[in-house]
Amino acid sequence: MRTGQLGLSIREISTLRQSAVGLSHRAVVQWLDALPIANTGESARQIYQFLVDINSQRVSVDERLQIMLTLRKTVSLINDALRKHYLGQSVSLNDKQRKIAALAQAMQSEMAIGFKTVVEDMMSDHHPRIQPNVLVPAVYHSIAYLSRVLVRCYQLYSQHPGRIWKELHTLFVFAEQNMLHRQPVDSDDAANSIERAYFRILLLAAANPYQLRQKEIDQLFDAAGELSAECHLQSYEAGAPLMVVDLDGDNGPLSQGQLTPKAVGQYRQLQLNDVIARIQDDLRSTGTVVVGSQRTATQQLGAPLLRHLVNAYGNQSTRSFSRTPANGTLKIAIGLSATHYLLSGKAPRAEPEPAVDELSAMSGSLLDATLVDDDRIRARYQTPSNAATRDYDPFAKLYRSPNKHDAQKHGDITAQSARNFTQNKEVSYDFHVAALINISPGGYCLAMRGAVPVQTQTGEIIGIVEQSESGESHWNIGTIRWMKRLPDGTLNLGVQLIAPSARPVETQVRNSQATSNSFQRALLLPALKGIGQPATLITSPIPYSIKQKVRIKESDKSYDVQLNKLVAASASYRQFQFSDALSQTEVRGDSKPGDPENFDNLWELI
Incomplete structure (x- = not known):
């Protein structure tokens, strides 16, 4: 690699390296038409090899730009096919998944290098004049592909490559100085100028992406294209x-x-005041959008993510508590169901046998690991009558099994019963050991090495067990605020404490269909008198909401409460304040004859 006149990293020109594909636009179009697109691995290998070759060869500026623009669609298709192997999986990727993720990032990086080479060649002595029709798309797509590299790092909770932000800033300053930054680009993207493409990645980075889930990062990056107009x-x-x-x-x-x-x-x-105002408008309208009406990308983010953005963009306060370095280890349980299971005093389940997914079952190099038929690509060549239909699982995005066959065999979590969660053998119900990095009155920074539970995600409930000198165990309940993977593979977790203890309970939504609502696991948290917060209830995100009547079952007693206020929420849990629904009267055991609930089954028969 070498540094060009503007300070951009591009490849050294090699006279020894020869490309197997002719370095002309026509030859590249013919080559792309002949690619075995249904064979993801072979297509990825050939595309990556060609990118390295063309970035190392002398090609005229106009020809290089046309070739790079032509490659965009195929590279996007290949990257979409590779994504399913490392996104939506456990954050601890196996070797083959890491190789595929590295390949996807390398392809994005080589695309950025190709467009940066156009910029650097245009600014060389051979092209003394500024040509906006060449520089605008070249700078725009350089920023776009560097942004995609950052998105990939955020989604894998890893550190970004060095100099990437330096190059993004350099490209924007260059465009601004030459009055190119606001010229429109022929693109279907909402961020259709250099300035807006630059603002989009700034908005994503400013939103604390290490606190978000992989799908949320994708959604936010898309919505940031619209929000960039207000930045x-x-x-x-x-x-x-x-x-x-x-x-x-x-x-x-x-x-x-x-x-x-x-x-x-x-x-x-x-300046994000207009961005915050736009988000607040969309937040107010999330509950009033008419079914079937066209929603903007920002409205599609959902209320929890919109609230996160308002807090991230509008609250620039410093930390309330200082961190204190610490050492030692803690026992932790990750996930609402696992915390409930272990807090109930049940013995930890035996560690499950590692699932052998379709990647781990293969042998050989990265080429072999990626030689799989991608369902989405194959679907493009199938008629609608041949395409298989799949049942929609609303919880698949939360706990997705790495092996689709295992998921069908064992069953993923559903909204019907919390018991189904224990049947998912990919989910760990054992204690795990985490190293203490630092502590504060508000939480911990923990480190985990090796494989981590599949349910380890931002926004997940975590139970932390501390051992006193007398040997007594004390539980703290928290939530994973952020995750970040270090170069040595260690996964750091930022944990925010919610409560100093909890009681495991079961909850059931009470309505006219009460008999069809199974009891689900929940945690009853004590009142926090120091901040004036009464007792709260932590439930799964579905189907609980404010104003619902909920039955709480604890040991041999049960009672009804009304959910009054949503205190906190994420994709994995909801925390509610509640009040007694029966004027402080407990309901023990099942309802007696004559109780109103005994008529619940009657309404369907009338």
């Missing part, structure tokens, strides 16, 4: 409660407290 960069003012972009640095947006003492000539402030 502005303005001159820097010291002390202003806004995010700052260091155009001369190698970082994304920073808060005022993260700035290092230096000349502020390249500092810009990221």
Whole structure:
């Protein structure tokens, strides 16, 4: 690799390297038409090899730009096919999955290098004049593919490559200085200019992506294309409660407290007031959207993610508590069901045999690992009558089995019964050991090595067991706020404490269909008098909501409550304040004859 005139990383020109494909637009089109697209592995190998070859060869600026633009559709198709092997799986990828993820990132990086080479060649001595029809698409797609590399890093909770933010800032400053940043680009994307493509990745980085789930990161990146129209960069003012972009640095947006003492000539402030106003409007309208009406990408994010954005973009306060370095280990249970299971005093389940997925069953190199038929690609060549229909599982996005055959055999979690969750043999109900990195009154930073439970996700409930000097165990209940994987493979977890203890209970929604609602696992948290919070109830996200009447069963007694206020929520749980539904009167055992619930089955018969 070498550094060009603008400071962009591009490949060294090699006269020894020869491409098997002719380096002309016509030859590339013919080659792409002959690619075995249904064979993901072979197509990926040939595409990657060609990208490395063309980025190492001398090609005219116009020809290179046309070739790179022609490759975009096929590269996108191949990357979509590769995604299913490393996204939606456990965050601990096996060797083959890591190779596939690395291949996907390498293809995106090579696409960025190709477009950056167009920019650098255009600025060389051979092309003294600025040609917007070449530079605008080249800079735009350079930013777009570098952004995709960052998205991949966020989704895998890994550190991003060095210099990537430096190059993003360099490309934007170059376009701004030459008045190219607001010229429209021929693109179906909402972010259809260099400025908006740059703002889109700034918005994603400013949203604390390591606190989000993989699918949420995808959704937010798409919505950020629309939100980029409301984003502005303005001159820097010291002390202003806004995010700052260091155009001369190698970082994304920073808060005022993260700035290092230096000349502020390249500092810009990221003005997000209009973005926040747009999100708040969409948040207010989420419950009033007419069924069947067209929703914007922002409205499709859903209320929990929109609330996260309002907090991330609008709250630039510093940490309330300082961190204290710590050492030692803790026992943890990950997931609402696993925490309930172990908190109930049940013996940890034996560790399941590792699932042998279709990748692990193969041998050989990365080429062999990716030589699989992709259902989505095959579907493009099938008629509708031949396409197989699949039952929709609303919880598949939360706990997806790496092996679709195992998922069908053992059953994924459903909204009908929490017991189904224990039948999913991919989910761990054992204690796991985590190392303490630091602590604060508000939570912990923990580290896990090796394979982690499949349910390890941001927003998941986590039970933490501390051992006293006398040997007594004390439970804390928290939630995973963020995750980040270090280069050595260690997974760091940021845990926010919710309560100092909990009681395992079972809950059932009470309505006219009460008999069809099974009891589900839940946690009853004590009142926190220090902050004036009464006792709360942690439930699964479905089917609980405010104003519902819920029956709580604890040991040999049960009672009804009304859910009054949503305290916190994520994709894995909801936390409610509640009040007694029967004026403090407990209901013990089943309902007696004459109780109103005994008429629940009658309404369907009338």
